[in-house]
Every structure is written in C-alpha cells, then in structure tokens.
Amino acid sequence: MRLPFTKMHGLGNDFVVIDARSRPLSLSDAQKRRIADRRRGIGCDQLIVLERSRGADVFMRIFNPDGSEAGACGNATRCVAGRLMAENGVERIVVETISGLLETRAADRGDITVDMGEARTDWRDIPVAQECDTLHLPLALGSLADPVGVNVGNPHAVFFVPDVTVIDLEKAGPELERAPLFPQRANIEFVQLLTPGRLRMRVWERGAGITQACGSGACASLVAAARRGMTGRKAEVVLDGGTLTIEWLPNNHVLMTGGWTTSFQGEIELADVPALEAVHG
C-alpha cells in the first residue's frame, strides 16, 4: 500500500504532510521516526498529519523526528493553511491543534498570517519544575544564562546573546532542552538584538535539533524581547532560513506572518516502513 504525502517548507523548516482527513491513520513512534529520518525515510523536521476537525477546517497533528507530539508548529501552520486556502479558494482557515484553534488569513505577497494564540508566561504554563520568575529562569550553561520562558502552545526558553553566530548549537542545545527545569523539555532559542525592530534568532528544537527556522520560537523570542524592554511589540525575526514578522497584540495573542512553499509530492511505500499500521475508517 502507498501513502501519499506532500513535502512542504516554511523558511527551510521542512515537513512531510500526510492527509488523513478521509482515511484515519495510526502510526507508531518507530514509524514516525522512520518517515522523518533523512537517511532511511523521507526526511523532515516535523511529520504533519491532517485529520478531520469538528470545530475547525482541519485538525493538524505535529510529530517531531524523535516521535514526540508537539502542541504548536508555526511554520507548518502557515503551510497547511496556505494549502487549504488554495484547495478551497478562501482567504481564511481555522486550524485546530492539540493546543487549541488557530485563525489564519492570507497576507500580502502570498504570505500567511497565523494567530498563534496567547503567549503564556506563568511558570506553571511554560512549564518549569519550580516556582520562579519566567523573565529570569534559573538556568545557565557556561556563559549562556538568564533565559526567558514563554509558552506559545509549546515550551520555549529564549537566551539573549551578543552574537548568535558563535553559539555551538550542537553542544548547548541538547543539554538545555533536557535541563531538569523543563519537565516537558523545551525548545531553545538564541537571540541577538540587531535593532529594536529586528532580532536574529537561531534555534535548537525540542525533539528535532537544529532547524533553519522555528515559527513558534520566533513568536517566543519577540515576546521575550518585548518583556525585557529590548523591542516594542512588533519586530522582524531573522532566522537561518528567512524572516518572519511577529506582533504581540494587546490582547496577548501573537501574530506571525511569513511565507510557505510546497516542494514535491510523493508516496511512502508502506512495505518500506516496517510495521506501518494504516487504519482505514
């Protein structure tokens, strides 16, 4: 049996998107890992499974390459919304995730704006393991210290640094992601202030490692910078794969605007992915 997929990208953050809206699908963690594996499978930063939703246009499940499920993926949300807008000839789509409903709309030059929902900053919501001020998380690794905690549907720790290009992501990322302070692990952003309207960000994603871009990470970075008084409530965030515009609204919602692309369509041969269980409904 063959399972059709589409390869999509948001600023180089790449996704294998499987449409299970008319054909419910159940994959084991081993199968998700295999599909995401760049050497043995198709390869992607996240595996996205589209399902039917009762209250929205689509339900989007997000899986990291280690098989873990995530509550948010900003870049994939733009891709999925863009695809459904084209499919249905509309300019607004509501995407449901395990964290809630996300409203999206078409923006200028083919970009998509996503309302990523509320930025949560209480220590219980990040979550972190002990009561603390999330504007100054009690965490340090060498010269990296004093990050800001933000949850935008998934957990983030944002470290402000003088120069992002010298950060050894491979070394610092895994240790910080799995610090005992983070009971659900965390996405780790390293952010340099370029101007009060422009941030430069590099990322170590929970369950995925180094990626070219992380939409939820860009949202968390702007919220962290604004909370620290380094920027206003709107800024461009420059990632390795491109630039996103992020705005933190007075109602606490975070808007993310940026591009998306489809690169190719293919089929996963189920026999190539051992023990893949496709459940047809």
Ligand SMILES: N[C@@H](CCC[C@H](N)C(=O)O)C(=O)O
């Ligand atoms: N690439 C994403 C975030 C994907 C999920 C993340 N790794 C997590 O585990 O929370 C984005 O664009 O936001």
